[in-house]
Amino acid sequence: GENVEQHPSTLSVQEGDSAVIKCTYSDSASNYFPWYKQELGKRPQLIIDIRSNVGEKKDQRIAVTLNKTAKHFSLHITETQPEDSAVYFCAASHPLVVRGGANNLFFGTGTRLTVIP
Amino acid sequence: DTGVSQDPRHKITKRGQNVTFRCDPISEHNRLYWYRQTLGQGPEFLTYFQNEAQLEKSRLLSDRFSAERPKGSFSTLEIQRTEQGDSAMYLCASSLGGTATVINNQPQHFGDGTRLSIL
Numbered sequence: 001g002e003n004v005e006q007h008p009s010t011l012s013v014q015e016g017d018s019a020v021i022k023c024t025y026s027d028s029a030s031n032y033f034p035w036y037k038q039e040l041g042k043r044p045q046l047i048i049d050i051r052s053n054v055g056e057k058k059d060q061r062i063a064v065t066l067n068k069t070a071k072h073f074s075l076h077i078t079e080t081q082p083e084d085s086a087v088y089f090c091a092a093s094h095p096l097v098v099r100g101g102a103n104n105l106f107f108g109t110g111t112r113l114t115v116i117p
Numbered sequence: 118d119t120g121v122s123q124d125p126r127h128k129i130t131k132r133g134q135n136v137t138f139r140c141d142p143i144s145e146h147n148r149l150y151w152y153r154q155t156l157g158q159g160p161e162f163l164t165y166f167q168n169e170a171q172l173e174k175s176r177l178l179s180d181r182f183s184a185e186r187p188k189g190s191f192s193t194l195e196i197q198r199t200e201q202g203d204s205a206m207y208l209c210a211s212s213l214g215g216t217a218t219v220i221n222n223q224p225q226h227f228g229d230g231t232r233l234s235i236l
Binding site: 004006031032034036042043044045046049051089091093103104105106107108109110 | 121150152157158159160161162165173175208212222223224225226227228229230
């Protein structure tokens with residue numbers, strides 16, 4: 001099955017600085033890579049996703065880059081704010097090639113981001 | 118709120134008891150997933166429904182676990198004869214899904230989860 005590794009496990013940045021979280025995946029068939037933000041006691045919240053037919057996607061202060069050859073993808077948060085503090089999870093998923101097949105997500109182990117005011 | 122809802126939010130029970138959790142997905146979503154999350158880890162896939170059909174189960178889903186989605190809307194996850202190792206957050210997610218042979222992955226939206234504690 002798919003194996004997703006995520007680094008670093010913890011990250012502290014000063015408010016206004018950038019934060020980068022990196023993930024690698026093992027299965028070259030994976031083609032969908034979402035990122036989730038999870039605050040303490042809350043649900044994982046989808047913040048951005050990327051499909052393998054593009055190399056980069058941006059949404060305001062958040063961007064994700066994908067390198068299919070190297071099988072790694074990264075989350076970039078610019079101009080960090082205290083409310084960005086949370087645990088961030090990357091995930092990878094296979095394409096659905098059979099009717100009814102699941103596209104269950106394989107998650108990394110998470111990065112606890114702390115933005116220091 | 119039209120997001121995914123789960124009930125109860127917390128469940129404390131003694132080892133050996135049975136527990137049942139409920140998930141109500143986003144109404145137009147025909148795909149429903151159950152995940153388990155332990156402290157400091159990412160969610161792990163348990164099982165998946167497309168409409169009322171349970172189409173995939175993880176090896177994590179032992180015989181003590183059973184899930185249903187009888188009318189293709191809400192789903193229940195039951196754990197029988199609970200064990201200490203079952204203590205975790207049980208998350209439900211839903212997504213859109215088409216019926217074509219080749220389907221792109223659709224974003225999964227999660228509920229707040231049910232936190233299970235086994236005494």
